[in-house]
Amino acid sequence: MLFFISKATFSTQILRALSRPMSKSQDAGTNYDGHSNVSGEKLVYPAASRNKEPILQVLKRFLINDGDETNEKPLLVEIASGSGQHLFHFAPCFPEITFQPTEYDESLLGSITYYAENCPTKNILKPLHVDISNKLSKYGFKENSIDYIYNANMIHISPYECTIGLFENAGIYLKPDALMITYGPYGKDGIITPESNIEFNASLKARDPRWGIRDINDLVQLGEQNNLSLMDTVEMPANNKTLIWKKN
């Protein structure tokens, strides 16, 4: 995808990017454009570097690092893994959970693989090339088989069909009572706050009119259509939220 920096364009884009100040809302995704860093196969998104620790603290409240009665390791599937940094940061804290990264943009699979192979606890699988607007059965998943779905910063940086696909897939492929965790900026009751998120939303729409910050009320409705209830909303740094969804 064009908004991800490629190795070839890195030097010119980074010079331009480094001369721009970062606003708070960039943690919600704008700095995925032009602020990446490349080292070998490994991509480093500054936003992911900043938000990975606050997100981990939330995950520690909701993920159970333990097998179930069948002694199978719980499976967490990440949709839209991006650079792969998030799972690399999370996985060592949950050695009993198996982490499955996935990504739509094939050019990112190398970076995700790099992080997976270098995870000290070896509980990150090879990434799968997944378009979330398809049914997850296309990629070998069985209904009612996933313990956690995790998705950061995709809902506002993709067409709404991807959000619909995310919720439909969570409704079908999560186990009963299992959780989906989504992170990013959200509006509420038709209002986006603060001003920096309003500006961010306008910049997303200018880039692609199908993108934009979604309203939690619409997501709750989408959840209801797919057997998912909003269980918790956690306020996060830089005007983001983590939403915890439970399959009924």
Ligand SMILES: C[S@@+](CC[C@H](N)C(=O)[O-])C[C@H]1O[C@@H](n2cnc3c(N)ncnc32)[C@H](O)[C@@H]1O
């Ligand atoms: C801003 S990046 C977020 C990356 C990572 N989750 C993070 O927070 O650092 C948005 C991601 O959504 C992915 N994406 C876009 N369309 C998608 C689709 N149809 N299915 C799955 N992922 C998609 C992009 O490839 C990209 O990796």
